[in-house]
Each structure stands twice: as structure tokens, then as C-alpha cells.
Amino acid sequence: MKMTFRWYGDSDPIPLEYIKQIPGCSGIMVMMDNFEAGEVWDKDVFKSLVEKVNSVGLEVEVIESINVHEDIKMGLDTRDKYVENYKKSIKNVAECGVKVIVYNFMPVFDWLKTDLGKVLFDGSNTLSYDEKDLEGLTPQQLVENTLKNANGFSLPGWEPERLQELNRVLEIYKDIDESKLLENYKYFLEAIIPTCEKYGIKMAVHPDDPAWPVFGIPRITHTPEQLEKIVNLVDSPSNTLCICTGSLGSNPNNNLPEIIREFGQRDKIGCAHVRNIKFLGDRNFYESAHLSSAGSFDMFEIMKAFHDIDFDGYIRPDHGRMIWGEKGRAGYGLYDRALGVTYLNGIWEALEKLNK
Ligand SMILES: [Mn+2]
Numbered sequence: 394m395k396m397t398f399r400w401y402g403d404s405d406p407i408p409l410e411y412i413k414q415i416p417g418c419s420g421i422m423v424m425m426d427n428f429e430a431g432e433v434w435d436k437d438v439f440k441s442l443v444e445k446v447n448s449v450g451l452e453v454e455v456i457e458s459i460n461v462h463e464d465i466k467m468g469l470d471t472r473d474k475y476v477e478n479y480k481k482s483i484k485n486v487a488e489c490g491v492k493v494i495v496y497n498f499m500p501v502f503d504w505l506k507t508d509l510g511k512v513l514f515d516g517s518n519t520l521s522y523d524e525k526d527l528e529g530l531t532p533q534q535l536v537e538n539t540l541k542n543a544n545g546f547s548l549p550g551w552e553p554e555r556l557q558e559l560n561r562v563l564e565i566y567k568d569i570d571e572s573k574l575l576e577n578y579k580y581f582l583e584a585i586i587p588t589c590e591k592y593g594i595k596m597a598v599h600p601d602d603p604a605w606p607v608f609g610i611p612r613i614t615h616t617p618e619q620l621e622k623i624v625n626l627v628d629s630p631s632n633t634l635c636i637c638t639g640s641l642g643s644n645p646n647n648n649l650p651e652i653i654r655e656f657g658q659r660d661k662i663g664c665a666h667v668r669n670i671k672f673l674g675d676r677n678f679y680e681s682a683h684l685s686s687a688g689s690f691d692m693f694e695i696m697k698a699f700h701d702i703d704f705d706g707y708i709r710p711d712h713g714r715m716i717w718g719e720k721g722r723a724g725y726g727l728y729d730r731a732l733g734v735t736y737l738n739g740i741w742e743a744l745e746k747l748n749k
Pocket residue numbers: 599637640666711
């Protein structure tokens with residue numbers, strides 16, 4: 394297992410030197426907002442970022458994410474040029490040392506929360522979701538609310554250029570059901586996987602967050618059955634999953650250790666985001682500290698499942714709360730995520746020693 398940390402490139406207020414000081418953190422999962430969905434990731438631009446990260450002693454073996462253009466998801470005639478661009482991006486980042494590309498195939502909305510700064514009992518604040526808050530809200534109002542609460546930071550999945558065409562895109566999705574979306578997904582994977590195999594890249598799809606459809610738009614990445622369909626779309630070591638416990642686990646019916654074992658044994662997990670959430674009711678939860686007792690998941694059992702399958706891929710803590718007065722990009726401050734790294738590494742050390 395390699396423990397990593399998400400970093401947003403030059404727009405991230407957290408210095409790389411600070412990340413280097415987190416014990417047991419080997420590298421970063423980089424998120425760059427330099428390129429729009431559908432655009433080729435320029436090799437020189439990316440390479441200079443990799444060199445900058447390497448210069449402090451951290452690796453860049455995972456990127457998240459090269460966004461899939463909406464036309465690909467919708468299966469429009471224009472998709473082929475974006476698929477070709479995607480293949481060029483794969484080649485470019487692979488030649489800079491990248492091994493895993495995290496991406497998602499969620500229509501229109503990426504992750505979704507109803508509050509980006511819910512204040513908790515201890516004065517910290519965090520992202521939360523309460524389905525009741527979506528009642529009576531149009532998708533357009535949701536976008537406005539989310540961007541308004543972002544404190545001026547860019548939010549991946551909520552890029553303004555992606556959302557400005559919201560009305561047109563929502564109209565097109567009225568004619569796309571789950572099976573059509575899966576068909577479009579297969580088209581995309583069949584086109585890019587040979588390139589991934591050639592360059593030794595694993596594609597790791599991020600599950601739907603939360604783990605159910607929203608606003609009646611189809612979503613196909615939130616149950617074990619759907620994940621099974623996805624890994625079977627193209628049978629290849631390059632076609633893998635990103636297990637995000639906080640996303641998949643938002644549906645309590647998803648048994649996280651079981652899912653990790655099932656797909657991990659078959660080498661279908663490219664990387665993982667490991668975090669805890671606390672349920673307050675049905676479809677009502679907040680992102681808690683990583684510690685088991687702070688939330689609703691048994692984090693030991695989750696890490697044990699990774700350990701049992703001899704997971705040798707990449708893990709990072711996922712979102713953190715804002716603590717100690719930190720102000721930053723929702724979910725991506727330094728302090729609470731660093732605590733998450735240390736906690737997960739501690740569980741891992743115990744598992745290693747108990748299993749000797
Ligand atoms: Mn995640």
C-alpha cells in the first residue's frame with residue numbers, strides 16, 4: 394500500500410513541503426484544474442508540475458482526474474474527437490510516470506453535497522448531505538448554491554464551463570437511461586483501454602457520490618452489481634475501480650469490506666479514497682473525522698479488507714473537516730486529512746505486525 398495525499402497543483406494553498414512532512418506519505422494524487430474536460434493534457438505543463446512535486450521528494454503516480462467530456466457520456470456524434478484527445482492525455486501523463494488515472498462517468502454532476510460547511514459539535518465544520526434540502530430545488534439552484542459556498546476556490550466537478558451548458562445537457566439526458574449510459578461508457582472504454590495497456594496505465598473509476606441517482610439523471614456506479622458490470626465492459630487489467638468508501642458507503646446497503654475483497658482479489662482496484670461518514674438518518678449524513686468512533690464505518694475492518702487482499706495500490710485519506718481555524722477548499726484542508734493519514738497508517742502498521 395502506498396499512502397498519498399490529494400494536492401491541487403499551483404492553485405492549492407497547501408505547500409508541498411508541508412505534505413512531505415506528513416509521516417508515511419509517499420506521494421500525491423494530483424488534481425489539476427488547468428485543463429477543461431475534453432482538452433489534451435499538455436505534456437510540458439504536466440511535466441513541470443511533476444518535477445516540482447518530485448523536487449520535494451514526493452511521487453506523482455496518480456492523477457485525478459482527467460475529466461470525461463459530457464459528449465462522450467451522452468454518446469453524441471462529436472465524442473470521437475474528445476476520445477482521441479483523451480488517448481493523447483493518457484500517453485502524455487504516462488510518459489511523466491503516472492500509473493493510475495482516477496475518473497468518473499457521472500452525468501452532469503460530480504459529487505454532490507447540500508452543505509459545504511456544516512458546523513459540528515466540536516466547532517469544526519464539514520461537508521454534509523441531507524436529501525430533504527434538495528426538495529424543491531432545481532439543478533440550476535443547486536449549482537448556484539454550491540458555487541456560492543466555495544469560498545472562491547475551484548471545485549472539481551463544478552467547473553463553471555462544464556455547468557454553463559446545464560439546461561441543454563439536462564434536456565439531452567431525458568432520453569438517456571441507465572443502459573444507454575452504460576453503452577456509451579463501453580464505447581469510451583473500448584476506445585481508450587488499448588492505449589492504457591500500451592502505456593501501463595490503470596483507469597480507476599470513482600463511484601457516484603452520493604450512491605444513488607439525483608434529479609432523475611441516470612447514474613451507474615454505486616452498487617456492487619453496477620461495479621461488476623463496469624469491470625466487465627472491457628476485460629483488462631487497465632479497467633479498474635477507485636474504491637471511495639465515503640461515496641459507496643453513503644448507501645448503508647453497500648458492504649464496504651465485502652466490496653473491497655470481491656474486487657481486490659481480482660486485482661480490480663486501482664486506488665482508494667478512505668474516509669468515514671456519520672449517518673444522521675436516511676440519506677442524511679456528514680463527513681466525519683476518519684476515526685471509527687467519530688463516524689458510522691468500522692475503519693479497521695475496511696483497512697483489514699485491503700490488507701487481506703495484499704493491496705499494493707494507492708490509498709489516500711479523503712475529505713477532511715476544517716479544524717484548528719483552517720480556511721480552505723471544502724474537504725481539502727491540510728490538518729484533518731493529515732490526521733487521517735496518520736490514523737490509517739497506524740491501522741496498517743498494526744495489521745502488518747499482527748499478521749507476521
Ligand atoms: Mn472520493
